[in-house]
Amino acid sequence: MATPTEQQQPKPAAAVTEEEETRKLYVTAADAQAFTEAVLRGNGAPADHARTVAECLVAADLRGVDTHGVNRLPSYMARVRAGVLDAAATPTLTQVTPAAAQVDGHNTFGAVAGGVAMQAAVDMARVYGIGMVSVKHSNHFGMSAWLVQKALDEGMMSLVFTNSSPALPAWGARSKLLGVSPIACGAPGGDDESPFILDMAPSVAARGKVYKAKRRGEKIPLDWALDAEGRPTDDPAAALEGVMLPMGGPKGSALSIMMDVFSGVFSGSAFAGHVTNPYDPSRPADVGHFLVAIKPDLFMPLADFRARMRHLYDRVVKESEPAAGVDRVYFPGEIEQRTERERRRAGIPYVEAEVRALNEEAQRVGAEAIRVSADGGGG
Known part of the structure; x- marks a missing residue:
């Protein structure tokens, strides 16, 4: 049974033990949403922007994508306070063709610009079978799967691309x-x-996993990144000074270039290494995105499409013989769905340092501290 929910107050650094730094504190999805909205509103975000950004961040935490969850809030707010992210700006939509549009984010939150873009793509796809939207002058838009889920909620297939700040070398090079x-x-x-x-x-x-490891004082696997001298490292701080390693060598490098072509070059936003790091409050990020929504019954009745997807799922999950040491085979996204169901029941786990950083943001704007419980159980 969960312990009584309490107001988690920041502790002086000297009073925080190593055990406290690593023990889990649980927050319900509703409390995480309310807390995040309050901090965002306190930093000048309109209520609708605050709700959208909070939904995006909490959705990541619920799915276990902690690297893109509520712990992104301090970095977002630092950029707002520095004047390089406009919390109140309203994205504008320009219809280019009946099935293509562009959103200018006007330097607001990426989740807000991305949400406007995906809704426009869905609306066009309902009429024309496909809708595509290019987004310019945006910011970090959180977990991409949040926008994919937005399309799924409307019964649509989707593609979601974005570019981001330098972290990988081109294959064969050494610089970010x-x-x-x-x-x-x-x-x-x-x-x-x-x-x-x-x-x-x-x-x-x-890269968000490296930031998370640094925040939590953890090591990273040696095959994730190189330090500034080009050597494998398990130190997240050293990794952030060096470069991340692409998956599959030249294949990962080529995929990253593809994201820059469709999201940066095509949109008119920054590209070729000129997107600003989301933890750098010195200038606007100028991120670009590219979103496509597609009607699944464009080429066949919806019932047939769903039957074919059911057959694919069964072949992948139920009929694939697990390899040695593997309990079962999962469909892409299935593990995250299971995590979401569990975290809706037990709460979202954070560590002491993360809760302390969030509460410091609340204190800045006079918002209430985030409500936590000391064990899982939904508070």
Whole structure:
């Protein structure tokens, strides 16, 4: 049974033990949403922007993508306070053709600009079968799967691209140039419980995992990154000074270039290493995105499409014989769905240092501290 929910107050650094730094504190999805909205509103975000950004961040935490969750809030707010992210700006939509549009984010939150773009793509796809939207002058838009899920909620297939700040070298080079830019896509499944959701970085590991390890005082695997001298490192701080390693060598490098072509070059946003790091409050990020929504019944009746997806799921999950040491085979996105169900029940786990950083943001704007419980159970 969960312990009584309490207001988690920051502790002086000297009073925080190593055990406290690593023990888990649990927050319900509703409390995480309310807390995040309050901090965002306190930093000048309109209520609708605050709700959208909070939904995006909390969705990442619920799916276990902690690198893109509520812990991104301090970096977002630092950029707002520095004047390089406009919390109140409203994206504008320009219709280019009946099935293509462009969104100018006007330097607001990426989740807000991306949400406007995906809704426009869905609306066009309902009429024309496909809708595509290019987004310019945006910011970090959180977990790509959140936008994929937006399309799924409307019964649509989707492609979600973005570019990002330099972290990878071009294959054969040694300096940072390409972003660890995720490629994401989705399609309705044979039923609502088994959609296809792919969201992956072109690197061995997402750079957000390195930031998370640094925040938590953890080591990283030696095959994730190189330090500034080009040597494998398990120190996340050294990794952030060096370069991430692309998955599959030249294949990961080429995928990252593809993200820059479709998201940066095509949109008119920054590209070729000129996107600003989301933890750098010195200038606007100028991120670009590219989103496509597609009607799944464009070429066949929807019932046939769903039956074919059900067959694919069964072949992958139920009929594939697990390899040695593997309990079962999963469909892309299925593990995250299971994590979400568990975290909705037990709460989202954070460590002491993360809660302390969040509460410092709340204190800046006079918002209430985030409500936590000391064990899982939904608070």
